[in-house]
Amino acid sequence: METPEFWSTVILDTTAWPRSITAAMPQLGLVTAALNRSKECLLTMSIAIDPEHPAEETILRLLGQHSHRWKEVDLVIDPQSWNFLASSKGNFPLLDKLNIVCAGDSDGSKTNDTFKIAPRLKSVRIMGWSGALPEFAWKQLRDFVYENWEGDIFSLEMLRSLSGHASCEFLLTTSEIPADLDLAPVTASISALILTLVTDPDPLHAKMILGAIFEALTFSGLTSLHFPHYPARRPPWNQTHFLKFASRSSLSKTLTSLDLCVVIERQELLACLSILPLLEFLRLSDDEYQATDHHLITDDLLRSLTWKPDHSNLVPHLKTLHLESLIHFRDAALLQSITSRVEAKRSSKGLFKLRIHYLPGYDREVSVEFVSQAAELGLVLTIDHSYY
Known part of the structure; x- marks a missing residue:
């Protein structure tokens, strides 16, 4: 007592x-x-x-x-x-730290x-807010999370008020947002944007929502863009609007971290990576809900990420590669891709890091021989199974 x-x-x-x-x-x-x-x-x-x-x-x-x-x-x-x-x-x-659920x-x-x-307020999370957002001393916030699972009222306006040190995360259910979403243009200086989109069965609708978000945004110093893995249907990528957004925001000069747990074609991904030369962290993901004959992380993709002597390389400064995979690639292809980067000593500030995360439905695991060879390279290797 x-x-x-x-x-x-x-x-x-x-x-x-x-x-x-x-x-x-x-x-x-x-x-x-x-x-x-x-x-x-x-x-x-x-x-x-x-x-x-x-x-x-x-x-x-x-x-x-x-x-x-x-x-x-x-x-x-x-x-x-x-x-x-x-x-x-x-x-x-x-x-x-403040989390508000508005019932x-x-x-x-x-x-x-x-x-x-x-x-001292640095971290704010708001879920289910209907109507105007509360007022905060926005410039002092470092983490702002906005969850809108049910309401069709959605705005990006708060991004204007956040500082260049802030990270902002949106968790949205696209089925609750009208397809003709018209967002006012917003220019912001935040350092990290996280978009978790829980999509509906209509991929075209979800793609239009993502396109509308890209179309509205311009950043002056974005270093991290993440589409994290959520245990539900993934958003389809909107390549056209992303490329315009990336050009408008000069992501080629600022972006160092990219997390793409989305439905994207290999050629679209390679086109994205070709305009993001400063990437140091990259997370890619297969889609366990897709048909079994369509996978992103394959031998072809790994060959595209292999270091080339002529220096015509994608993401030349890559230090961490995180693969969420159904393991539809050969161990030899992955080992060759990683070995080429380790031997090129492109990770000057530390060892190259590789994480393999098995998604539900994976057919096999990487071999003991692969793990042994990775250890001989001095690779920092993490392997885990699905936690969803």
């Missing part, structure tokens, strides 16, 4: 509480006891508030009294309930500025 750190993590979900305020008194007592016993320790909280629970206002005002100790907070809250935290506005001196609908007529003043 006299160990404050023991009480400094608060997990509260009123959807599991009794619906009567009288019956919920023991739970309210525990919340009060935890806040008191944690004394002046920084608070890590995961709070889900049922907007129809009679204790909603009591809980939010109680938590708000300790806002000066909030450090990391996950908050599921109805948009209409922000006023219960109004007295805490401007009193978040130690808050550095309910909002007409967006009033912008929420509860967390606008939070001098």
